[in-house]
Amino acid sequence: MNRAVCITTWREFKSNKIRLIMLFLLFVAPLFQYTVQRCQSPESMTQDLITPSGVAIAYALLWGAGVIGREMQHGTISLVLARPISIVSYVLSKWFAVGLAASVCAFQALLVEHLISAVFCPSLAFDPEFLVNGAERVLICFGTAAFLTFLSSLVSGLKDLALLAGLLFLHSISSAAIQILEYFPGGRSGNMAEQAIHIGTVFAQGIVFVLYPCVPVGYLIAGNYNEIISLLSYATMITVFLSLSIFVLTRKEFSYAAE
Amino acid sequence: MQPSKSKNKGTRYQPVALYVVASLLFCTSVTIGISLEYDLPWINQVIALLPTPHLIHWRTRTEAWAECQKTKKPILYVVTGKKDSVSMLFEAQCMGDPKIAELIDSEFIPVHHTTDVRSRHPEKDEELKYYRDTLGMGYNSYPWVFVVPYSMHDLSANDLTSSANLVELGINSLDDLCSDNPFYPNANYYDGGYNYRQHYVNGRCSGQRGAAMSYGYTSKADFLDFLYGARIWHKLPPTLGRIKWMDIANLDVNTKGGKPKMLALVSDVGLNSDTMRMNLFWKKKSVELINKEFDPYLIEFHRLDPDYNKKFKALRDQYHVDTLPALIVLNPRTNGGTTQVEHGFNTMLYSVDFLNSTLHKKSSDKKVDAVHYRNGVRDETVPLGVGRDEND
Numbered sequence: 001m002n003r004a005v006c007i008t009t010w011r012e013f014k015s016n017k018i019r020l021i022m023l024f025l026l027f028v029a030p031l032f033q034y035t036v037q038r039c040q041s042p043e044s045m046t047q048d049l050i051t052p053s054g055v056a057i058a059y060a061l062l063w064g065a066g067v068i069g070r071e072m073q074h075g076t077i078s079l080v081l082a083r084p085i086s087i088v089s090y091v092l093s094k095w096f097a098v099g100l101a102a103s104v105c106a107f108q109a110l111l112v113e114h115l116i117s118a119v120f121c122p123s124l125a126f127d128p129e130f131l132v133n134g135a136e137r138v139l140i141c142f143g144t145a146a147f148l149t150f151l152s153s154l155v156s157g158l159k160d161l162a163l164l165a166g167l168l169f170l171h172s173i174s175s176a177a178i179q180i181l182e183y184f185p186g187g188r189s190g191n192m193a194e195q196a197i198h199i200g201t202v203f204a205q206g207i208v209f210v211l212y213p214c215v216p217v218g219y220l221i222a223g224n225y226n227e228i229i230s231l232l233s234y235a236t237m238i239t240v241f242l243s244l245s246i247f248v249l250t251r252k253e254f255s256y257a258a259e
Numbered sequence: 260m261q262p263s264k265s266k267n268k269g270t271r272y273q274p275v276a277l278y279v280v281a282s283l284l285f286c287t288s289v290t291i292g293i294s295l296e297y298d299l300p301w302i303n304q305v306i307a308l309l310p311t312p313h314l315i316h317w318r319t320r321t322e323a324w325a326e327c328q329k330t331k332k333p334i335l336y337v338v339t340g341k342k343d344s345v346s347m348l349f350e351a352q353c354m355g356d357p358k359i360a361e362l363i364d365s366e367f368i369p370v371h372h373t374t375d376v377r378s379r380h381p382e383k384d385e386e387l388k389y390y391r392d393t394l395g396m397g398y399n400s401y402p403w404v405f406v407v408p409y410s411m412h413d414l415s416a417n418d419l420t421s422s423a424n425l426v427e428l429g430i431n432s433l434d435d436l437c438s439d440n441p442f443y444p445n446a447n448y449y450d451g452g453y454n455y456r457q458h459y460v461n462g463r464c465s466g467q468r469g470a471a472m473s474y475g476y477t478s479k480a481d482f483l484d485f486l487y488g489a490r491i492w493h494k495l496p497p498t499l500g501r502i503k504w505m506d507i508a509n510l511d512v513n514t515k516g517g518k519p520k521m522l523a524l525v526s527d528v529g530l531n532s533d534t535m536r537m538n539l540f541w542k543k544k545s546v547e548l549i550n551k552e553f554d555p556y557l558i559e560f561h562r563l564d565p566d567y568n569k570k571f572k573a574l575r576d577q578y579h580v581d582t583l584p585a586l587i588v589l590n591p592r593t594n595g596g597t598t599q600v601e602h603g604f605n606t607m608l609y610s611v612d613f614l615n616s617t618l619h620k621k622s623s624d625k626k627v628d629a630v631h632y633r634n635g636v637r638d639e640t641v642p643l644g645v646g647r648d649e650n651d
Contacts, residue, residue, distance in 0.1 A: 086271075218348065233288050240285050243278050
């Protein structure tokens with residue numbers, strides 16, 4: 001892990017006004033929504049109105065889009081790698097910087113939402129659901145950061161977002177294909193169709209986990225050890241995407257201001 | 260200056276250890292994913308090894324039916340999904356909690372069924388079929404919990420989820436109950452009733468519950484709340500409304516020149532009787548009409564008390580009542596003194612129309628035994644000699 005790479009990543013984000021505005025909106029939007037909800041429904045006063053942990057994906061996207069690709073586009077990656085930094089260290093630092101920054105932002109937003117709920121209903125202050133949500137957010141941030149680091153290592157600039165959109169499209173297509181096979185008259189009866197449904201389901205579930213790397217921490221705390229499988233999937237996702245990212249970058253030639 | 264003896268790694272060195280770990284994890288995850296999808300036995304054996312506490316003494320449905328007659332405890336049906344994450348959380352947090360297990364064992368006769376939510380042939384699951392067809396369990400509503408009082412295990416879901424007790428329904432405003440708005444009848448069943456709740460997790464709805472049925476899961480506290488309500492479900496008597504009921508002992512006393520007699524035959528349970536109690540016996544319009552124009556008598560049918568039902572059976576046979584609830588009006592001054600019977604209950608306005616019609620004098624009316632109405636319409640299917648004469 002290289003401290004300088006981490007700090008550079010954070011500084012670069014700070015200099016991007018559009019991302020800062022989007023981060024601010026992401027922080028404020030749920031607060032506005034819950035304020036309206038509290039005004040409309042008195043029952044909401046006794047509920048811990050916190051955004052689902054999935055919102056952490058948006059924070060990770062803001063921090064992680066083009067995390068390596070922009071350096072490739074500007075040509076600064078060749079300058080960075082001219083210093084005594086290995087690609088392994090560079091990739092891990094980028095991943096850690098994105099994951100940590102997104103986690104801090106996501107947790108901070110959660111903290112504010114929870115504090116507002118606790119002001120209206122003090123008994124909610126020690127609700128463990130809040131901490132579970134926080135832990136899930138941190139895990140999602142690091143998971144998504146690993147995936148974005150991989151996408152960003154494939155292409156320059158912000159083209160990784162296009163790859164992400166392509167993956168979403170692929171998921172929609174595969175889900176639709178499974179549904180057609182399942183509900184098409186006689187679709188289930190054929191052996192080939194049955195096999196296609198099984199393989200398609202495994203494939204679609206894999207994509208879902210990549211897009212939403214959530215480990216249900218609450219389940220694990222409650223003693224539901226079946227969810228260890230999702231913890232295993234999470235570890236797989238992190239190691240595989242970081243490995244792929246390193247593998248891809250070690251085989252690339254970097255020239256100054258290539259694009 | 261001596262060069263450092265430490266092993267310098269090049270910029271493009273390959274982290275073999277990381278690759279190996281990633282490959283192993285990937286292979287393991289893919290194997291587990293495929294095994295779960297194909298429901299291979301080995302993965303179920305491994306999952307079974309993982310600790311999951313079972314503290315509740317579960318019974319089968321047949322055992323529960325036999326036992327509930329002896330112990331007079333309600334049956335608690337719990338259906339969970341085998342590969343459903345919410346069901347798994349519910350089982351870990353609630354079924355594995357000693358306090359909840361103790362409450363369930365002491366207050367209910369619990370019946371548990373686990374079904375494969377991703378099964379491509381759910382129709383083969385006979386238990387699930389029973390819950391869906393008879394108890395109205397919805398699709399993909401896991402975990403699903405339903406309480407059935409011991410006296411009602413042979414009734415349908417509509418009757419089981421209905422109540423006419425204001426406390427059980429959680430009604431705290433009589434103004435709403437007496438409101439005359441015909442478009443908002445007083446609801447007495449779970450999904451429109453006053454005890455209807457929606458579960459929310461982090462602001463999103465994750466299930467619904469009434470007093471008798473719950474699906475989805477949010478928290479242990481919410482489930483405990485449901486169990487405490489389910490304990491008393493159908494243990495309290497149904498409402499008598501705001502009607503000034505007369506003493507049934509005076510029913511046979513001939514009040515010459517007095518008000519016509521209105522007999523309301525209602526059951527102590529069941530959706531239709533409950534609907535009549537909640538609407539006709541409470542709405543301002545009907546209550547004022549009945550209290551002003553009639554001498555009202557309430558004749559209740561108690562499912563578990565044959566001795567109590569003697570009077571009811573006599574009246575039912577006398578007036579050929581085949582549906583509950585029913586309204587019978589005995590007005591010697593109008594309609595040639597014909598008895599008028601309304602079978603069943605549709606809406607408060609239908610019944611008010613029926614009651615008003617029994618007050619009108621018709622010069623052409625001929626004396627017959629009884630005239631029958633169903634849903635506000637004259638029932639022509641009642642055989643001659645029962646309520647119609649040949650020229651009617």
